[in-house]
Amino acid sequence: MYGVVHFTTGSLNMPIDKSDPNPNQSKASKFRWGELEEDDNLDFLLPPKEVIGTDENGIKKVIEYKFNDEGNKVKITTTTRVRKLAKARLNRRAVERRNWEKFGDAVHEDVGSHLTMVSTEEIILERPRAPGMKAEEIKVPGDSLAQLSKGGAVLMVCRTCGKKGDHWTSKCPYKDLAAPVETFVDKPVASEASVAASGSGKGAYVPPSMRAGAERTAGSDMRRRNDENSVRVTNLSEDTREPDLLELFRPFGAVTRVYVAMDQKTGTSRGFGFVNFVNREDAQRAINKLNGYGYDNLILRVEWATPRAN
Amino acid sequence: MRPILMKGHERPLTFLKYNRDGDLLFSCAKDHTPTVWFADNGERLGTYRGHNGAVWTCDVSRDSTRLITGSADQTVKLWNVQKGTQLYTFNFGSPARSVEFAIGDKLAVITTDPFMELTSAIHVKRIAGDPTEQTEESVLVIKGPQGRINRAVWGPLNRTIISAGEDAVIRIWDSETGKLLKESDKESGHKKTITSLTKAADGSHFLSGSLDKSAKLWDTRTLTLIKTYGTERPVNAVAMSPLLDHVVLGGGQDASAVTTTDHRAGKFEAKFYDKILQEEIGGVKGHFGPINALAFNPDGKSFSSGGEDGYVRLHHFDPDYFNIKI
Numbered sequence: 001m002y003g004v005v006h007f008t009t010g011s012l013n014m015p016i017d018k019s020d021p022n023p024n025q026s027k028a029s030k031f032r033w034g035e036l037e038e039d040d041n042l043d044f045l046l047p048p049k050e051v052i053g054t055d056e057n058g059i060k061k062v063i064e065y066k067f068n069d070e071g072n073k074v075k076i077t078t079t080t081r082v083r084k085l086a087k088a089r090l091n092r093r094a095v096e097r098r099n100w101e102k103f104g105d106a107v108h109e110d111v112g113s114h115l116t117m118v119s120t121e122e123i124i125l126e127r128p129r130a131p132g133m134k135a136e137e138i139k140v141p142g143d144s145l146a147q148l149s150k151g152g153a154v155l156m157v158c159r160t161c162g163k164k165g166d167h168w169t170s171k172c173p174y175k176d177l178a179a180p181v182e183t184f185v186d187k188p189v190a191s192e193a194s195v196a197a198s199g200s201g202k203g204a205y206v207p208p209s210m211r212a213g214a215e216r217t218a219g220s221d222m223r224r225r226n227d228e229n230s231v232r233v234t235n236l237s238e239d240t241r242e243p244d245l246l247e248l249f250r251p252f253g254a255v256t257r258v259y260v261a262m263d264q265k266t267g268t269s270r271g272f273g274f275v276n277f278v279n280r281e282d283a284q285r286a287i288n289k290l291n292g293y294g295y296d297n298l299i300l301r302v303e304w305a306t307p308r309a310n
Numbered sequence: 311m312r313p314i315l316m317k318g319h320e321r322p323l324t325f326l327k328y329n330r331d332g333d334l335l336f337s338c339a340k341d342h343t344p345t346v347w348f349a350d351n352g353e354r355l356g357t358y359r360g361h362n363g364a365v366w367t368c369d370v371s372r373d374s375t376r377l378i379t380g381s382a383d384q385t386v387k388l389w390n391v392q393k394g395t396q397l398y399t400f401n402f403g404s405p406a407r408s409v410e411f412a413i414g415d416k417l418a419v420i421t422t423d424p425f426m427e428l429t430s431a432i433h434v435k436r437i438a439g440d441p442t443e444q445t446e447e448s449v450l451v452i453k454g455p456q457g458r459i460n461r462a463v464w465g466p467l468n469r470t471i472i473s474a475g476e477d478a479v480i481r482i483w484d485s486e487t488g489k490l491l492k493e494s495d496k497e498s499g500h501k502k503t504i505t506s507l508t509k510a511a512d513g514s515h516f517l518s519g520s521l522d523k524s525a526k527l528w529d530t531r532t533l534t535l536i537k538t539y540g541t542e543r544p545v546n547a548v549a550m551s552p553l554l555d556h557v558v559l560g561g562g563q564d565a566s567a568v569t570t571t572d573h574r575a576g577k578f579e580a581k582f583y584d585k586i587l588q589e590e591i592g593g594v595k596g597h598f599g600p601i602n603a604l605a606f607n608p609d610g611k612s613f614s615s616g617g618e619d620g621y622v623r624l625h626h627f628d629p630d631y632f633n634i635k636i
Contacts, residue, residue: 094333097374098348103394104357105343116352119313119623125582125592125631 046073057081226256229277230305231286236260237296238268248295249275253282274305311631313596314352316622318345323616325367326605329374334391335605335614336377337622340364344379346391349607349614352624356394360387367408371415376437378418380406386420388441397441403428408461411437412468417449419471419485421459430459432473434485452488455481461507463516465530472530474504474518482533492533499535500526505545511552511608519545525559527585539583546602553610554632555585560615562600580604580615591634596623 052061062078090098102109109115159169233245245258260273277283283304291302321340328335328349335349342361347354363383370377370391377389382405388397404425411418418437424430434450457476465472465482470491474480478501480494494500502522509516515536519525521544527537543561550557560580578601579593599618606613612626 090333091331093374094331097333097392100355100392102354102356103392104345104359106354106356109354115318115354116314116316116347119315119596121596123311123313123594123596123625124628125594125634126579127592128590 226276226278228306229280229283231275231277231283232272232303232305233275233290234272234301235298236269236271236273236300237298238271240269240273240296242273245273245275248290249277249286252277252286252289254278311625311628313594314624316347316352316354316624317620318347318354318357318622319343319620321364321620322599322618323603323620323622324365326603326614326616326622327368327370328605328607328614329370330372330608331374332608334370334374335622335624336368336370337603337616338365338368338379339616339620342381342383344368344377346377347622347624349612349624352622358387358389358394358396360389360396361385363405366406369409369411369418371411373415376411376415378409378411378437380409380420382406384422386418386435388437388444398444400435400446402433404430407458408463410463412464414468417464417468419462419464421462421473421475423458429453430455430457430475432459432462432471432483434471450485450488452483454490455479457503460503460505463507463509466513470530472507472516474507476503478502478504478520478522480504480507480518480528480533494528494533495535500524502544506548508548508550510550517548517550517557519548519559519561521545523561525557527557537585537588539588541581543600546600547604547615549604549606549613550585551606551610551613552608556591557583557585558604558606558613559583560601560604562602562618578617580613594625597621 046065046067049065050061050063052063054060058081060080062080064076064078066074066076068074231249236245240260242258242260245260246255249255249258254277255275256278257276258273259275261270262268263270275283275286277286287302287304290300293300293302316337319337319339319341323337323339325338326335327338333349334355335347336344337347338344342363342365344358344361344365345354346356346358358377358379361379361381361383363381365379365381368377368379375391376397377391378386379389380386384402384405386400386402386406386409388399389395390397400420402420402422404422406420407423408421409418416437416439418435420433420435422428422431422433430453432450432452433448436445436447436449438444452471452473455473455475455477459473459475461475462471462473464470464485469485471483471485472480473483478499479496480499481490482492483489484491500518500520500522502520504518504520506519507516509530513530515527515529517525517527523541523544525539525541525545525548526535527539528534529536539557539559541559541561543563545559545561547560548558549560558580560578562578577595578597578599579595580597580601581593582591583589584591594615597615597617597619598621601615601617603616604613612624614622614624616622
C-alpha cells in the first residue's frame with residue numbers, strides 16, 4: 001500500500017446562473033416529477049461532480065457544483081497534484097486504520113482540508129561547515145611568534161587584528177571580523193614597538209613625527225590620551241550605527257572617533273561600540289549621564305573602555 | 311525532502327508520539343486537544359476532546375487501541391484511539407507531566423508536578439483490559455526528587471523506572487518497591503533542567519536532553535555516561551533513530567539571546583548528530599519557533615518535529631540520508 005499526498009494548488013469558485021429568479025424557493029419546495037411542466041425551471045438541480053483523473057503529471061481535477069451562502073450556484077474546481085512522497089508498507093491493522101472514520105474536530109473534514117500541506121520549499125539536511133577551516137587558523141599564531149623572535153626585522157603591525165609580526169593591515173586574513181577590544185589597549189604598545197623598529201631599520205624612511213627629537217611625543221601622547229578617553233557603550237539596539245552614537249555623545253564634548261561593532265553576516269550591530277572624546281572630563285560626564293539611559297528601548301551601559309578609570 | 315506541514319494546533323506543541331506500527335502520529339499541544347494524524351501523508355484522523363488544560367504528554371498502547379494523555383488540568387485520561395471517546399479519568403492533585411505505558415500495557419507510570427503543598431511524585435497505575443473495571447488506585451507512589459519531574463519511563467522488562475527533571479539528576483527506581491537504585495553522577499551529569507528523555511529501540515541505552523545545551527547518552531542498567539552531544543541552544547526535545555546511529559536534538563533560544571541574534575524566518579532546526587562520533591551531521595531547518603517535540607517513526611524512514619509555532623513538520627527522508635558519511 002502506498003502512501004500518497006494530495007495537495008491542492010488552487011480552487012476556483014465560479015458563480016454561474018446569477019439570474020436564477022428564486023433559488024431559495026425552488027430548493028425548499030418539494031419536488032414531484034409528475035407535476036413538472038415543460039418549461040419549469042430545473043436550475044436547482046446541480047450537475048454531477050466530475051473527476052478528471054490523474055494525468056501523466058499527477059494532476060487531478062475535481063469539478064463540483066454547490067450552492068453558496070447567497071444561494072447562487074457555484075462551480076468549484078479543485079486542482080490537485082498527487083505526489084508519491086513515501087512508500088509505506090502497512091500491515092493489515094494499519095490498513096484497517098486507514099479506513100477509520102474521522103472523529104472529534106475532524107468529523108467534517110474532506111481531503112481538501114487546509115490543515116495539512118506539503119511545504120513549498122525543499123528542505124535539506126544541511127551539513128555543517130567543512131572541518132578544513134579549523135586547521136588553517138591554528139597555524140597562524142605559530143608563524144607570527146616565529147617572526148617576532150627574528151629580531152632586527154621590521155615589525156609588521158596589523159591594525160585590524162592587532163597581531164604583530166605577521167602581516168600588514170591590508171593583508172589581514174581577519175579583515176572581515178570586527179577589531180577585537182584589545183586594539184585600544186594594544187595601540188599605545190604597538191606604536192612604541194613601531195618606533196623602535198623603524199629607528200633600527202637603516203635607510204628606511206622615517207616620517208617627521210617619528211624622527212628622533214621631533215615633536216613626536218605630543219603626537220603620540222595626543223593619540224594615547226584619546227584612547228584613554230575611550231568610552232565603551234554596551235547593550236546597543238541592533239540598528240544603532242556610528243552616526244547615532246555621535247549624535248548621542250556630542251552634547252558632552254568633542255568626539256574624535258565613534259565605532260560600532262557590526263556583525264558582517266547580518267549587517268546589524270553586535271550590541272556594543274566605542275566613543276573617543278578629546279577631553280577626559282567630557283568622557284566622564286558622558287559616562288555619568290548616559291549610563292543607564294534608555295535608548296531605542298534598551299538601557300545603555302556606558303563605562304570606561306579600559307578597566308582602570310582614574 | 312518536502313516536509314508536510316500540519317497546522318492542527320493553535321498553541322505550541324508539547325509532545326509527539328508514533329504508534330508501534332508507525333502509521334499514526336499523536337500530537338499533544340497546549341491547546342487542550344490531542345490530535346491523531348496519519349503518518350504517511352499527514353492527514354488528520356481525529357481529535358480527542360475532553361481535557362481542560364494544556365496536554366503535556368501522551369502514550370499509545372502497542373495495539374494502538376488505547377491512548378493515555380496527561381494534562382495540566384490535573385487529570386490523566388484513557389481514550390479509545392479509534393472513536394475518540396474517553397474511557398477513564400485519573401484525578402490528581404497537580405498537573406500531570408509525563409505518562410508512559412509499560413511493556414504489555416498493563417501498567418502506566420505518571421509523573422505529577424509540585425503544586426502548592428504537594429511535592430512532585432511518580433505514580434504507577436494498573437491499567438485494566440476492560441475499561442469498566444478500571445480503578446483509580448495506585449500500585450506505587452514514589453516521592454523524592456525536588457522540582458518538576460519532566461519525564462519518567464519504564465526500564466527494561468518493567469523492572470525499573472527512570473526519571474529525570476528539574477534537579478538535573480537522572481534516577482533509577484525499582485518499580486516494585488520504589489527504592490532508589492541509582493542516581494546520575496553530579497560531576498558528569500547535566501547542569502540544568504533535563505527536559506526530555508528517549509529510549510533506544512532495544513532499551514539498552516537512553517538519551518537525555520537538557521537546558522544546559524547538551525544531550526547525554528546513558529547506559530540503562532548501570533547509568534554510566536556514554537556520550538555527550540553539545541549544541542548552542544537549550545535542548546527541548548531529543549530523539550534517536552531506530553534504524554541508523556543518529557541522534558536528533560531540538561531546541562530553543564535562550565530568552566536572553568533574543569536581542570542580539572538575527573531572526574531569519576524558519577531557522578529553528580533539528581540537529582542531527584552521529585551517535586557514536588558525537589559529531590554534528592547536519593540540521594533540518596524550517597520551524598518558526600523553538601522545537602518542543604521530536605519523534606522518529608519506528609521504521610526510521612521519517613521523523614516529525616513539533617514547534618512553539620504550533621506546526622508539526624513531518625519529514626520523509628530522501629534516499630541519500632541513508633548514505634551519509636562523516
